[in-house]
Amino acid sequence: MTALLEVEGLNSGYGRLQVLHDFSVAVEQSTITAVLGANGAGKSTMLKSLSGLVRPTSGKVVFDGEDITKLPVEALIQRGFTHVPEGGGVIPELTVEENLRLGGLWRTGPSAAKTTADAIDEVYDLFERLRERRTFHGHQLSGGERQMLALGRALVAKPKMVLLDEPSLGLAPPIVARIMALLRDLRDQQGLTVLLVEQNVGSALGIADEGVVISVGKVVTRGPAADLQSDVKLRHAYLGF
Ligand code: ATP
Secondary structure: OOEEEEEEEEEEEEOOEEEEEEEEEEEEOOOEEEEEOOOOOOHHHHHHHHOOOOOOOEEEEEEOOEEOOOOOHHHHHHOOEEEEOOOOOOOOOOEHHHHHHHOOOOOOOOOHHHHHHHHHHHHHHHOHHHHHOOOOEHHHOOHHHHHHHHHHHHHHOOOOEEEEEOOOOOOOHHHHHHHHHHHHHHHHHHOOEEEEEOOOHHHHHHHOOEEEEEEOOEEEEEEEHHHHHOOHHHHHHHHOO
């Protein structure tokens, strides 16, 4: 099997602060990979370095056989590579529907509006709650609704792969469970590939195929999610539980 995403020897950071050190990872198509590690390990920086929000100083990101390392964010979205940043990036002044429409802005041509409207309908089928709240503004939503909207907006772009940064942050356990179940269904039914950064280790490994543990900007362990979940020493050493 060839990987959908291959990251090779990425070095990245902020000015003189180097956060990622020779970071490499491969993600197979239609799988969920959980990225775990302590606060400050470099998980968010890794996602930003893949999606062009932070520019790596060296290394290579290959998506679907193409070197995307230097492509602008819009070009990545067009290729089906979408990043949902920490906090979701929902625009508080826009309505749910307007936020969702942003997910289709990259489309051009005569059928763009219709394709996006259809994609939004599919998102409403996944999240009835968003349909009910379509005229609400971002700032009127609960944390769980905002996170669903952020994920929904990414899905409007019809991605092959999503990078998710802490989708469960601050949410009540039943909502976390819903989001995790949804990700699992998207993988199983639509073949979506997911790179999932989570502090909520149990929930993430519960749905993941693979787990990757990062410490100080490097992969220290990777393996089947079930193996990582039962590895007590590893959990003590890197995950703090
Ligand atoms: P957390 O779970 O706390 O978000 P993380 O593993 O995602 O942790 P990062 O957010 O990638 O870690 O942070 C890695 C390092 O980079 C930390 O030392 C952090 O202080 C630093 N850092 C993060 N964002 C910036 C930024 N915009 N400018 C400068 N340094 C940053």
